[in-house]
Amino acid sequence: MATVQGKNATFDRAWRYALLVIGAVIFIGPLLFMVMSSLKPDPQLLADTSSLRAFLPVGDISLKNYVGAFHRAPVALFIFNSVLVTGITVILSLFVCSLAAFSFVFLNWRGRDVVLAVIIATLIVPFETIAIPMLIVVNNLPWVSADGLTLGWLNSYRVQIVPFVADGLTIFLFVSFFKDLPRELIEACRVEGATWFQIYLRVVMPLSGPVLATAAILKFLAMYNQYLWPLMVTQAEGFRPVMVGLQYFFQLNPVWGELMAYLSVITVPVLAFYLVLQRAFISSIASTGVKG
Known part of the structure; x- marks a missing residue:
């Protein structure tokens, strides 16, 4: 009986963590996309929007966009x-x-x-x-x-x-x-x-x-x-x-x-x-x- 209760508790805990991870991805995703896009030139930014590369720091990464924004x-x-x-x-x-x-x-x-x-x-x-x-x-x-x-x-x-x-x-x-x-x-x-x-x-x-x-x-x-x-x-x-x-x-x-x-x-x-x-x-x- 104790084993069954332990398995149920582990299962409930796993579901909670899964829901928390999904919620974190939903809220952090737009911020991550924004920051990663700010580091890429426009051609690469537009090309990466169709894949997960939009959320990753890959390609031609620089701070030129920040310099341009302040100018x-x-x-x-x-x-x-x-x-x-x-x-x-x-x-x-x-x-x-x-x-x-x-x-x-x-x-x-x-x-x-x-x-x-x-x-x-x-x-x-x-x-x-x-x-x-x-x-x-x-x-x-x-x-x-x-x-x-x-x-x-x-x-x-x-x-x-x-x-x-x-x-x-x-x-x-x-x-x-x-x-x-x-x-x-x-x-x-x-x-x-x-x-x-x-x-x-x-x-x-x-x-x-x-x-x-x-x-x-x-x-x-x-x-x-x-x-x-x-x-x-x-x-x-x-x-x-x-x-x-x-x-x-x-x-x-x-x-x-x-x-x-x-x-x-x-x-x-x-x-x-x-x-x-x-x-x-x-x-x-x-x-x-x-x-x-």
Whole structure:
């Protein structure tokens, strides 16, 4: 009997590992193809796409496509713009949306449920339907700069950050997480004389590591991959993000190897951010247990 159970356990373990390997191949395959293609000249790249050679470092391998990509477009500037805009937006969004969610869950005020329902309903509104009205609004907003009071936010970092600080999905994630926190803990803090902001900052947020990591990853991907809005509001090259930079590789004579090199370079911040947040996510789960 023990032998049969051992064989079944071995069989189940083999199936699990097989499924994990298949899943890894599905997710790593496109990245591997992108990197390998970025190292090959166009004729070889196109010829290898019909075989497994597309995933292997074979043939004429070099870094010429990377050099060509940096000559064709200001890649470093685009990456800097995207990382700056995305990083600031993620930080502000986590603070604003978590604070809003805290008020929806723990504070009692008139119209709370109605406002929350309206915010969640915004999730079904496509961005394309509000893009033009948003463009008209930001084009007439005032701003105080070194040159004095000016009108219009176009060609700036703020026009890419401020409209996306608060969003329904992030607020919904925090609301869902906060509702599972024990109310007794909040009530005990109130009895001890803690203010609502102290409870938010010192009690609720330290317990919110998993939702913080999840919301940060989703927000980072959404902001880093933005194309339509930056294309509409950044005519100056100095403020354009990486996705708008893709158009540099489809003008006149597109070089597919250089395009793959550009995609490989701009993917690095996304992978780095994900790995950092993954470690933070795991450590936060390990540290949120109730200690005696």
